[in-house]
Amino acid sequence: MLSDVITLTQEMVRVPSLSGNEAGVAELVAGRMRALGFTDVRTDRNGSVLGLAGPEDAEVALLFDGHLDVVPVVGEWRFDPFGATIHEGRLYGRGSTDMKGGVAAAICGVAAAAREGKLVRRVGVSASVLEEVIEGHALGSVLDLCQPAAVVICEPSKLEVRTGQKGRLELSLTLHGKPAHAASPHLGVNPLHAAARALLALESLTLPTDPALGPALLVPTDIVSSPYPSISMIPSATTIRFDRRTLSGETAEDVLSEIRGHLAKHGIDDYTLTITDDAVQTFTGIEARPTRWLPAWSQPVEAPLVKQAFEALTRAGVSPRAGSWPFCTNGSESAGRRRIPTIGLGPGREEDAHTIDESIALDQLEAAREIYKQLTWIACAA
Ligand SMILES: [Zn+2]
Missing domain, CATH: 3.30.70.360 (Alpha-Beta Plaits)
Known part of the structure; x- marks a missing residue:
């Protein structure tokens, strides 16, 4: 039987979601968050979905962030780009690596943490829109809503911690x-x-x-x-x-x-x-002209959030490694502009993003789910 994170990734890949057309997958994600026990699920003005788990009035200790939009399908594919076919331990489809797999792992990991333990603070998952056309713009509105103490960008990193980005x-x-x-x-x-x-x-x-x-x-x-x-x-x-x-x-x-x-x-x-x-x-009909200035950010490996991520990786049986991203992510908004402690940490390989026959390894998805569950507990206890 396939685990929850794999089936959710499949469901998400099967709903095409070009930037500005994420309505279908946003609805799917909001429904799954409610079914999995998130206590507060909202869709903001841009159509981004924010799910929170933990006690209603507690502060938000951690926000996992991912985007719902994907880049267009080009070229000749061996597998249906929206079929979510599983073949030899990998799940194929547009957005599997970049980054519906990461969003699914965050949803399932946080839900498991809330189910299997008692959360004393709140932890959220942001499934935002429009990242492929303007990084950070949609995440900004989500940050306004929930004011998290720290952010994890779930873009592909081979489960290594990214301490910064250009x-x-x-x-x-x-x-x-x-x-x-x-x-x-x-x-x-x-x-x-x-x-x-x-x-x-x-x-x-x-x-x-x-x-x-x-x-x-x-x-x-x-x-x-x-x-x-x-x-x-x-x-x-x-x-x-x-x-x-x-x-x-x-x-x-x-x-x-x-x-x-x-x-x-x-x-x-x-x-x-x-x-x-x-x-x-946005698919909700809002037009904006965001400036294409997305600041870089970086932090030392001794930073508390990096240490917490290392601890979560160790508990999940993955040996901790750190590096940085050469590309831009929503972290430009959380860390670059707002100085909220932020790291990158996600399943899949960066080099599989935006490719023909994009795919993600199933074991990366399952490991990410476990790492996010552990990190949820560690962040709540900190
Ligand atoms: Zn991405």
Whole structure:
């Protein structure tokens, strides 16, 4: 017979849930939380589900966080991406690793902790929306609701403790030109030439490095002219989009002034540099324009929450290991912005996320459930 965490992961994988379309899986999760004995289950304005276990008026000692949305299915799959097929000890499907498995393990682990022992404080599970398009935005509303003392991000980490992560700043650099007929280019100013110079200049920018998080990165991800397509004409502007991976302690203003200084050194001055804020829409109908500035965070392995996680891993028979995430998670909101003690710890391998034939090992799911159960007890006793 399959255990509760495996069947719940299967049920969740079978409900497709692209960002902004998580209604079905949110309803499923809320129902399962109630059935498993969570005392307070609510769906917030964005559609994120928050389930709390433990005595009604007690403070929230710990919040396990995961997201319900998944990235689109692309390519040829061996298994139905929404079939949740089990094959040779692995469960296949979009969102199995990233990260319905982690959410299911948190729900089943906290429910088991409440059932098998007495919780003296409250512990919650946040199943939030829109993470794949804007990390931390939806978690922010959940944190407002429950004010947890600590947060565990259940994204895949091979059950290793992640003590920090890089941050992310999305930038839009627009080079201004003067439109003219392509047959008379001397009458205009072509912003594509300035864009080429800016790209080369910024490639040579020296970026900081952090011993725990590694090097900061500045990666161009898109370039588009206006009008697009620009046929037989010199465009009026060219915009390059950059993804800047940031380190602990770097602010958005640091990054902007570093780029401005470097462009000035290369004689590039007719431009606009902004932080992007593309619109997102929740399935509940709320539109927002969250700024794409997600700060990095990191902490020493001696931090109390890291020690508690090590203890939970040991009790669950998993040898404790620590490291950091090179990618961005909801932790940017809890730790990066709000300074709430936060760690990452989840089932599955980071490298299986967003892949064709995404899958998760069943033993990772079961171990995560046990680790989360132990951590619930440890956090309540602390
Ligand atoms: Zn994820």
